[in-house]
Amino acid sequence: MELNVVTLNCWGLPFGISKHKGERMQHIAKELATGAYDVVSLQEIWVLKDYELIKSTVKNVLPYSFYFRMGLQNGGLCMFSKWPIVDTFYHLYSLNGYAHQVFMGDWYTGKMVALCKIDVEGMAVNVYNTHAHALYVPSNIPEKDDFLTHRLTQLYELSEFVRLTSGGSDLVLVMGDFNSEPFSLATKLALSNAGLLDSWETRGNKEYTDGMTIERLDNILAKGQTHCYMNTNDGERIDYNFYQSYGPYTARCLKTTLTMRKIPGSDLSYSDHEGVLSTIRVTRLKDSQGQGDEKSNEDDDGSPHQQLPELLKEAISVLSKNIEKVKSDQMWSRLKALFCFFLLLLSVSLGDVSPVLAFIWTCGLTLITAFYFCFGFIVEECEKKTVTGIMESMKVRLSAVEKRIRVNGK
Structure with a gap:
């Protein structure tokens, strides 16, 4: 079985803060309704009406969805699925900025990790969606990052939440805007502690190299923002699709690409972030008990989680x-x-x-x-x-x- 999973930070701030929000939300909904995606994790859907618009538009191809309504701005997280969502849960992060920093706004938005358990034709799939504290400086200069500790504790809490709630699942998908680059301590710790694989690093289409998701100079919506990388078109990679399989199943990432970039026939981008699309092939092992090939967070398979003690x-x-x-x-x-x-x-x-x-x-x-x-x-x-x-x-x-x-x- 192959699952096409996508994550996108939709930049849906109200009151005219996010440019062209109404138009972009309509196009996001239209694109998701094409049937090209099986599991969708969205961030920054701050306005309930935007969620309802997308939900009504995609109902024929993604009939199951859930909107996590936490914090002053509802948390901004929602998920859509081709298969039934059988359970939901969430964990609000313990640290998330400060109330007096109104213009940053993180404290007011209820940042969290959200979980939807999905029944994919008898296979138990845990899909996690998250949006960590905003990144205001590049990850490679942590001494200037006033919120490094907040983001580090958030992603550790994420990894613990995944690790402690994924028992009994056959496949785990962890998606979202981590606001941390791959080489940062926060990202490496999250991957390692939860025993996850990065779909970008394990993708089958290695010839595809354009993976930066934010701060891109070719994104018209990002041009008016403060850029961490003013002299390059590369930007940062902070949006991820992580995965891992368990028991009698094994998962492999066939390909990962950027998606939902520019709206067809327009120079306008869907968001200030690029979407990340991964095709995950899940195979049931011949040994139904999975004794010989069972994967575990503790296996010595060369995965990043082997660095866990030092991290x-x-x-x-x-x-x-x-x-x-x-x-x-x-x-x-x-x-x-x-x-x-x-x-x-x-x-x-x-x-x-x-x-x-x-x-x-x-x-x-x-x-x-x-x-x-x-x-x-x-x-x-x-x-x-x-x-x-x-x-x-x-x-x-x-x-x-x-x-x-x-x-x-x-």
């Missing part, structure tokens, strides 16, 4: 340094709150000089004091404890992996 150690080191940074930031936030509070007391004496000036002074300093107080005593405290908890979870996972290596010799 976990590196991730633990990154999180440990971040905890120290958060502690330092927390101390300064508290000191700033205390300093602003003392300045606020001066407004009492200013009242005798100018009531208007005293009012402005009091209101401004009250807001600033409240901000630093909340950040120092609530926000950063929550982040510190969350990162610490995830780091401790990584240590448990590392201990278990190292023990398996000692016992099994691999």
